[in-house]
Amino acid sequence: MAGKLTISKVEVLDVRFPTSLEAHGSDAMHTDPDYSCAYVVIHVSENPQLKGYGLTFTCGRGTEIVVQAVKTLRFLVEGQDCKKIWSDFATFYRNLTSESQIRWVGPEKGVIQLATAAIVNAIWDLWGRHENKPVWKLLVDLSPEQLVSTIDFRYIRDVITPEECIAMLKEKKGTAGEREKELLQGKGYPAYTTSVGWLGYSDERILRLTQEQLALGLVSFKVKVGQNLEDDKRRLRSVRKAIGPNNKLMIDANQRWEVQESIDWVTALKEFNLLWIEEPTSPDDILGHATIAKALKPLGIGVATGEMCQNRVIFKQLFQANAISFCQIDSCRVGGVNENLAIYFMAKKFGIPVCPHAGGVGLCGFVQHLQVWDFISLSGSMENRMIEWVDHLHENFYSPPVVKDGHYLVPKDPGYSGQMKEESIATYEFPKGTYWSNVADGQASVQPTMVCQ
Ligand SMILES: C[C@H](O)[C@@H](O)[C@@H](O)[C@H](O)C(=O)O
Ligand SMILES: [Mg+2]
Numbered sequence: 038m039a040g041k042l043t044i045s046k047v048e049v050l051d052v053r054f055p056t057s058l059e060a061h062g063s064d065a066m067h068t069d070p071d072y073s074c075a076y077v078v079i080h081v082s083e084n085p086q087l088k089g090y091g092l093t094f095t096c097g098r099g100t101e102i103v104v105q106a107v108k109t110l111r112f113l114v115e116g117q118d119c120k121k122i123w124s125d126f127a128t129f130y131r132n133l134t135s136e137s138q139i140r141w142v143g144p145e146k147g148v149i150q151l152a153t154a155a156i157v158n159a160i161w162d163l164w165g166r167h168e169n170k171p172v173w174k175l176l177v178d179l180s181p182e183q184l185v186s187t188i189d190f191r192y193i194r195d196v197i198t199p200e201e202c203i204a205m206l207k208e209k210k211g212t213a214g215e216r217e218k219e220l221l222q223g224k225g226y227p228a229y230t231t232s233v234g235w236l237g238y239s240d241e242r243i244l245r246l247t248q249e250q251l252a253l254g255l256v257s258f259k260v261k262v263g264q265n266l267e268d269d270k271r272r273l274r275s276v277r278k279a280i281g282p283n284n285k286l287m288i289d290a291n292q293r294w295e296v297q298e299s300i301d302w303v304t305a306l307k308e309f310n311l312l313w314i315e316e317p318t319s320p321d322d323i324l325g326h327a328t329i330a331k332a333l334k335p336l337g338i339g340v341a342t343g344e345m346c347q348n349r350v351i352f353k354q355l356f357q358a359n360a361i362s363f364c365q366i367d368s369c370r371v372g373g374v375n376e377n378l379a380i381y382f383m384a385k386k387f388g389i390p391v392c393p394h395a396g397g398v399g400l401c402g403f404v405q406h407l408q409v410w411d412f413i414s415l416s417g418s419m420e421n422r423m424i425e426w427v428d429h430l431h432e433n434f435y436s437p438p439v440v441k442d443g444h445y446l447v448p449k450d451p452g453y454s455g456q457m458k459e460e461s462i463a464t465y466e467f468p469k470g471t472y473w474s475n476v477a478d479g480q481a482s483v484q485p486t487m488v489c490q
Contacts, residue, residue, distance in 0.1 A: 042119040042167065045082040047156065049107040051100045052076050052092075052457065053467040054398060054430055055481075060237025061429050062096075062396065064291040065263030068237065071097030072398040072430060073467070075104045076457060077155040079163055081119065089163025090456040093155040093369040094397035099148075100467065106152035109139060114156055123164055126187035130157065130375050134189070146347035150372055157373025158403065162453035172374070172453040173406040177213065177413050181206035184414075188379045192350050196357065202382045209417050216413045225444035226408055227419060228426040229257030229285065231396050234276065236261040243272055247279045254442035257285035257423055259315070263293035266305060273309040282310065285423075289315035292345070296325040300332040313341040313363050320345035326360035341365055344394035348372070349379045356387040363421070365394040368403035374453075381411055391416070395425035401438045402431075402454030405445045433461035 056062050057069035073096060079089035095103055113133055122129045133153050134145050143149040165172040176184060181203045190199060220226065233246040247258060260276055262269040269288075277286055288311055294302060299317035314333065318325050320342060330340040339362030346352055348371050355361050364384045366377050384391050391411060393404035401424070408424050416422070424445055431437035434457055436450040448454055464472045475481040 041083060042087070042163075043082045044079055044115055044117050044119060046080040047107065047111045047114050047159075048078040048080065049104050049111075049155070050076045050078075050462060051104045051467045052462060052465050052470075053097055053100060053473070054433070054465055055472070055476075056429060057097070060235055061232070062427070063235045063237035064261045064289065065236055065293040066291040067096055069097075073097050073100045074398055075100055075107055075152065075155050076462070077107060077159040079114075079156075079159045081163070087163065087166060089159040089161075089166065089452075091155050091157070091159025091162055091373070091453065092399050092455055092457075093151040093158070094400055095151070102148050103151050103155070106148045107155055110136075110149075110152055110156060114160075119160065119163060119167070122160060126375060127189045130187070130189050130372065131191070133157070134372060145350075145372065150347055151369065153372040154369040155373075157375060158368065158453060158455060161374045162455055165452040169451050171406060171448045171451060173409040173413075173448070176374075176378075176406070176410040177217065181210070184378070187375045188382075189375065190379070193353050193379060193383065196353055197379075197383055197386055201386070205382065205385060206414055209414055212417065213413050216417060220409060220412065220447050224442060225446045226405065226412065227257070227423045228255065228440045228443055228445050229259060229287070229392075229423040230255045230426050230428070231259040231261075231289070232427045232429060233258055234260030234272070236264065240272060240275060244275050244279060247276050251280060251284075254444075255426075255440075256280075256443055257287070257312075259287040259289055259425070261291070262288045262306070263290035263302070266302060269302075269306060273306060277309050285312050287311060287313045287315060287341070290317050292316050292319055294318055296322070296328050299329045303329075303333055303338060304336065307336045307338065311338050313339040315341040315363075315365070316344065317342075320347075321351070323351065323354045323358050323360055326355060327358040330360050330362065339363055341392065343367055344370060344396070346370065349376055349383070352380045353383055356383055356389060361389060364389045364391045366391055366404070366407065367394045368400055368407065369397075370394075374407070377407055381407070381415055385415055390418075390421040392421075392423050393425060396427045398430045399434070399455050399457075401426060401445075402434060402436070402448075405438050405448060406453060408445075409447055433457055433465075 053073035056072045062070040074092040185202045341363035343365030395401040439446045
């Protein structure tokens with residue numbers, strides 16, 4: 038790799054889509070999300086054509102705080118040589134997450150962690166584009182030593198070491214080509230859908246969408262629960278009837294309950310043959326999740342969580358405490374690709390399947406790369422694994438993810454699939470995009486409707 042690639046500018050934009058108008062994305066705790074993001078574009082001096090695009094997902098209000106956090110971190114990124122970063126990514130990552138003053142407002146959690154993810158994701162996108170490869174292929178082609186060198190092992194060495202990770206990758210190297218071929222020539226990677234069952238949708242809408250998705254080949258469905266038990270029973274009865282006894286059904290409470298309440302509520306829903314209960318309680322309550330998991334095990338219902346688990350340390354403890362049966366990494370909640378790799382390695386060690394979270398804008402595009410890499414290079418298995426699919430806002434991206442016949446097709450374009458269309462930014466940048474200026478002028482609606490037909 039001759040020549041430098043100096044980061045000349047980290048650009049950051051606040052982009053918000055008014056999804057609350059249709060109750061898309063609504064759940065028991067986030068009743069009116071406007072799917073939004075802090076969107077980062079990384080420029081390099083030596084090549085104006087080459088840019089890296091990344092983002093972190095937010096729900097509307099508060100995005101401006103994440104944008105500010107990216108601006109605060111900028112001085113650690115601008116002026117850096119990308120090639121130097123890629124050759125020792127863990128050190129760059131550590132510098133970002135452990136800066137001596139900024140770390141007080143984290144460390145490695147909350148807004149500053151979301152901002153880290155947006156920057157780090159953009160740097161991986163840039164790397165993929167520079168190598169002319171989708172990020173999954175970049176990961177697959179890195180040597181085991183190089184790939185593992187991107188991970189900051191601080192605080193997780195008591196459960197996993199770089200040497201163990203390298204050995205895991207080496208063990209799978211010989212057969213990786215077969216799995217890559219299987220994914221590219223076969224149906225792709227199994228998906229499940231959440232976008233039939235948002236909490237603010239009417240019963241009629243849920244049923245119609247379920248039937249539509251079934252007809253499109255989806256066989257796994259997730260429904261939001263947690264506000265009212267009788268409502269949950271009625272919806273689940275309808276969805277279970279529509280999908281039949283053999284298709285998979287999951288529920289998601291988005292942290293609505295206490296620990297005992299989780300056990301009681303889910304037990305009351307056991308007749309619907311549920312694969313998992315997702316986020317029953319606080320994402321920080323590791324032992325609470327373990328208690329719930331133990332109580333629900335005899336019912337055959339697993340516990341899933343991850344979309345709001347802030348860093349690798351929380352995941353480490355969830356694994357250690359037998360608190361989850363499904364690990365839901367999130368491409369933007371922890372500090373981007375590097376930290377997610379650490380979580381994948383721990384999941385492999387503890388024998389827990391990863392089913393990435395993707396309910397948000399841009400997340401389906403990112404996580405498909407990680408999961409494809411995992412199948413080819415690490416777990417070597419799709420058993421008990423699926424990638425979440427939410428069918429919203431993909432039209433705003435240049436290389437949108439594609440689900441066909443219930444499977445994600447392997448992305449082929451270089452990068453990490455997060456580049457947003459210019460016209461979408463011009464419309465939805467907050468507050469100056471045309472959509473939001475019209476709202477300010479009273480020419481567009483902002484009133485969320487909680488029940489939609
Ligand atoms: C506010 C969001 O749509 C969440 O409801 C969503 O991420 C959800 O938890 C999911 O699992 O997709
Ligand atoms: Mg969820």
